[in-house]
Amino acid sequence: MKGEKNDTESTSIVEGSAIDDISIDCVIFGFNDGILEVLLVQHGEGDSKGEWGLPGGWIKKDESIDNAASRLLEELTGLDNVFLEQLKVFGDPNRVSFRRVLTIGYYALIKREEDKLKASLVLTDAKWFKIKNIPNLIFDHNEIIDYSLKHLRNRVRQAPIGFNLLPEKFTLLQLMKLYEEILDIEMDKSNFRRKILHMKLLKPLDERQKDVSHRAAKLYQFDQEIYDILTQKGFNFEF
Amino acid sequence: MKGEKNDTESTSIVEGSAIDDISIDCVIFGFNDGILEVLLVQHGEGDSKGEWGLPGGWIKKDESIDNAASRLLEELTGLDNVFLEQLKVFGDPNRVSFRRVLTIGYYALIKREEDKLKASLVLTDAKWFKIKNIPNLIFDHNEIIDYSLKHLRNRVRQAPIGFNLLPEKFTLLQLMKLYEEILDIEMDKSNFRRKILHMKLLKPLDERQKDVSHRAAKLYQFDQEIYDILTQKGFNFEF
DNA sequence: TCAAAAGTGTTCGACTTACACCCATGA
DNA sequence: TCATGGGTGTAAGTCGAACACTTTTGA
Secondary structure (H helix, E strand, C coil), X not given: CHHHCCCCCCCCCCXXXXXXXXXXXXXXXXXXXXXXXXXXXXXXXCCCCCCEECCEEECCCCCCHHHHHHHHHHHHHCCXXXXXXXXXXXXXXXXXXXXXXXXXXXXXXXXXXXXXXXXXXXXXXXXXXXXXXXXXXXXXXXXHHHHHHHHHHHXXXXXXXXXXXXXXXXXXHHHHHHHHHHXXXXXXXXXXXXXXXXXXXXXXXXXXXXXXXXXXXXXXXXXXXXXXXXXXXXXXXXX | CCCCCCCCCCCCCCCCCCCCEXXXXXXXXXXXXXXXXXEEEECCCCCCCCCEECCEEECCCCCCHHHHHHHHHHHHHCCCCCEEEEEEEECCCCCCCCCCEEEEEEEEECCCCCHHHHHHHCCCXXXXXXXXXXXXXCCCHHHHHHHHHHHHHHHHHHCCCHHHHCCCEECHHHHHHHHHHHHCCCCCHHHHHXXXXXXXXXXXXXXXXXXXXXXXXXXEEECHHHHHHHHHCCCCCCC
């Protein structure tokens, strides 16, 4: 298609853009030990061999770009049904040398303790990096991570998506620590409890923490159905 | 580059995506007579000849995608220095028949009363459509507009960008009407005044409305410098 | 019995909401 | 003088910040 392009200013159907290719790169967030982390992979080719970068790939002929991102994510982590959203396109002409390659940024929120994930990652050269300690990455991947973090900070305050980083069952303090880490602020335990419980988004379980050397906390679960009903009624999540 | 692609699962440098091309489409918002409108153009080729769609175009070799969007916008409207932001990529495999074309959505907020704009538009087949009365458009352009409106509603509440749709000098009621129209809600005059003035984002001018058949309102101006300073101090715009 | 985290209660001030009212001006 | 929007004031209620306190449990 590229070869057929005519360079006149006509509006012929074969006119097109001067783009060589377009890829997908995904920022995969995980939450471990109270720390927000990102999953990176080692590059295996060319000048950048051995350097770290975002996991990514190419779009196939008959899949939507969301499906492509979701497929790439599953190929790496073994997980499906994961929270995954598009960020935007990164398209600086010099982001990759020699070729003009755009990339569509995605970000995913995953539960670190899933068995499938652990099994899948031992097979790869992927590694978790603390968000506050990201090395120099290939291409513009540092910029993509910076952008994704800003975006995450916005989204996490406007929609109940943080839960995707926690186990199915979690305590209120775990949730608060998650917010503190993502937003890089300190919160008041009492006020946080009141606010989140008042929203009635969480289903309290008849279960408590186990194996902790202090009073065991009650476990809660996020209930998407409840949230959908509340949203229809005009409820607006906000933190 | 497409022709050189090898279809093996190797990670060769010439691997790539099965995308034929990528375009840019721009949702241009204007505010006129209290109504939010979008600028559409008539398609001039192929099956869709005569149908309406978003203005768009192609990316050139050495320009960033933001620059491409900004150039396309200027070619149509004659305006530069316009508020313009990327939305996201729309990439359904069937959004355009026969070819696999992605499009990067942008949205712009422009001042309707600029002379340059009026001069430029008389030369084109572009037309303003009320946001609540958009016809069936080519490709997935209705979806892009729907998305852009949702996005605008979010953004306008979190950042002082609404001003871009108003003249340089405006009254508080004009601003309130703008918010009412975009967010599709009713607001209280008194409370709106208090809130917006309390932010101290607006520079009050020693000037009043002219040629109105009622008490002339004071004019205000948005001051980007003030906003930048406030933002640095941790101020957070919110409506 | 101590440390550590779970969980409750209260106060204060700031902000939102709803509403009533007066002012200025051109037709 | 009336319609129209400009502009001010206020009372009630809600919400968030700050902080003090009690409870439970394993080590």
